[in-house]
Amino acid sequence: MLLGCAIYKCECEFVNLIIVVYLLGHLLYQVPKVQKIVVNCGIGDAAQNDKGLEAAMKDIALITGQKPIKTRARASIATFKIREDQPLGIAVTLRGDVSYISLD
Helix, strand or coil, rough: CHHHHHHHHHHHHHHHHHHHHHHCCCCHHCCCCCCCCCCEEEEEHHHCCHHHHEEEEEEEHHHHHHCCCECCCCCCCCHHEEECCCCEEEEEEECHHHHHHCCC
């Protein structure tokens, strides 16, 4: 319950700031809301070094509190020595309560 109060307080402060800065009036549906935050990290060395990808996964998991997923190559590119379905980076999507906490 305490977490919900903190999010509500954060959202109210943000809405009031937007209303004052942009003079949108008191129409709350005009104020944008945060739906999700995506944290991603592209690792160019991941094709040759698996340990670098695992280290980055641990770092992002420590920062966000969620386990990241590996993003894979959609197509192979010969000049960059990248093959299809080869892991190239990591991504985490933060939604709801977690997204407001990470904004602070």
